[in-house]
Amino acid sequence: MPIVFACAASHAPGMTAWTEAAPKQQADNFLGSYRKLGEMLTASKPDAIVALTVEHWANFFLNSMPSFCIGRAEHYDGPIEEWLRIPKARVPGDAKLGKELIEACLDGGFDPTFSDELLFDHATFLPLHFLNPQMAVPVVPVIINTLTPPMPTARRCFALGQFLGRTLERNQKRVAVIATGGLSHWPGEAKHGKINIPFDKNFLENLIARDFTSLTAYTYDEINAEAGSGGHEIRTWIALAGAVQNWTAELLAYEPVVPWATGCGLVAFHP
Amino acid sequence: MSLYQLQKLIYHVNRDPAQRERYRQDPAAFITSYELTEEESKAALKVDLRTLYSMGVHSLLLRPFSLLHKVSNEDYAKALKESE
Numbered sequence: 001m002p003i004v005f006a007c008a009a010s011h012a013p014g015m016t017a018w019t020e021a022a023p024k025q026q027a028d029n030f031l032g033s034y035r036k037l038g039e040m041l042t043a044s045k046p047d048a049i050v051a052l053t054v055e056h057w058a059n060f061f062l063n064s065m066p067s068f069c070i071g072r073a074e075h076y077d078g079p080i081e082e083w084l085r086i087p088k089a090r091v092p093g094d095a096k097l098g099k100e101l102i103e104a105c106l107d108g109g110f111d112p113t114f115s116d117e118l119l120f121d122h123a124t125f126l127p128l129h130f131l132n133p134q135m136a137v138p139v140v141p142v143i144i145n146t147l148t149p150p151m152p153t154a155r156r157c158f159a160l161g162q163f164l165g166r167t168l169e170r171n172q173k174r175v176a177v178i179a180t181g182g183l184s185h186w187p188g189e190a191k192h193g194k195i196n197i198p199f200d201k202n203f204l205e206n207l208i209a210r211d212f213t214s215l216t217a218y219t220y221d222e223i224n225a226e227a228g229s230g231g232h233e234i235r236t237w238i239a240l241a242g243a244v245q246n247w248t249a250e251l252l253a254y255e256p257v258v259p260w261a262t263g264c265g266l267v268a269f270h271p
Numbered sequence: 272m273s274l275y276q277l278q279k280l281i282y283h284v285n286r287d288p289a290q291r292e293r294y295r296q297d298p299a300a301f302i303t304s305y306e307l308t309e310e311e312s313k314a315a316l317k318v319d320l321r322t323l324y325s326m327g328v329h330s331l332l333l334r335p336f337s338l339l340h341k342v343s344n345e346d347y348a349k350a351l352k353e354s355e
Binding site: 017018021056057058059061062080081082083119121147148186187188189190192193229259261 | 275278279282285286329330331332333335339344347348351352
């Protein structure tokens with residue numbers, strides 16, 4: 001089956017942990033669009049969700065930091081943050097699909113690590129809370145290191161996405177692919193709360209225009225300076241752009257929400 | 272090199288409920304499992320955000336750690352602004 005659904009979404013913890021700190025209109029518009037995206041995902045009747053995601057020290061530490069890790073667990077627990085105001089739950093995993101993707105990668109020139117046990121922090125759990133609210137659809141996490149340098153390049157993330165997209169086209173399952181993170185933000189930094197609206201708009205324009213040359217040209221230094229330490233998460237969006245290269249991106253919402261300290265974006269992709 | 276140990280301590284407290292409980296029951300005893308300098312031990316026990324940040328603790332370890340200590344967004348921002 002081809003990929004049946006694709007979207008990219010930000011995951012600022014303030015969306016649930018301090019929802020009401022945001023101006024009501026911004027919060028209503030953004031979270032309303034998030035739920036709408038969830039309805040679109042459900043309507044696509046996926047057998048599994050492949051999450052191009054990141055993490056915030058939920059699993060990996062500086063003793064061993066993979067650039068890419070694919071999960072093949074039967075389930076994933078989360079969220080690890082007791083302050084997130086999202087109830088703890090066990091998310092079903094699609095171990096078989098995870099294993100198939102890992103093997104395809106190793107045959108195809110990518111060498112991700114793999115894991116039979118991963119915890120989810122808000123990076124994965126918050127999007128699933130909106131997109132897969134019953135936690136009914138099993139998940140395969142593809143974790144990209146956007147946390148601490150050195151990180152995989154935008155070009156390499158795009159290539160991985162492209163490869164996963166081609167691999168999923170040959171799979172029997174109906175798969176929804178979601179990307180999570182970004183846009184510009186400086187979480188927990190002295191510049192916490194800063195949002196670079198021109199950077200975000202330019203990135204979204206590149207995504208919508210399918211300007212893969214620009215998308216793969218973002219460097220660590222450019223992202224770090226212009227979009228902040230949290231901005232590195234746009235690598236997941238770039239990977240998704242590779243996975244659904246011929247699809248059209250539709251901007252559902254962009255809200256620079258200062259109390260959530262994040263340029264918050266939601267994009268649906270259409271075949 | 273003990274920044275590694277300091278960050279490891281915070282990583283354990285943030286992610287693992289059992290270790291978090293041990294930390295909450297007796298922080299001073301908990302931190303003896305990590306090879307910290309005297310300054311690092313002091314900053315960790317005081318949850319001195321300004322010092323921990325200036326020591327190089329990763330922001331995505333520090334902010335969740337501060338949230339476990341119920342530090343508001345405003346107070347967190349204030350603590351870090353002073354460190355600029």
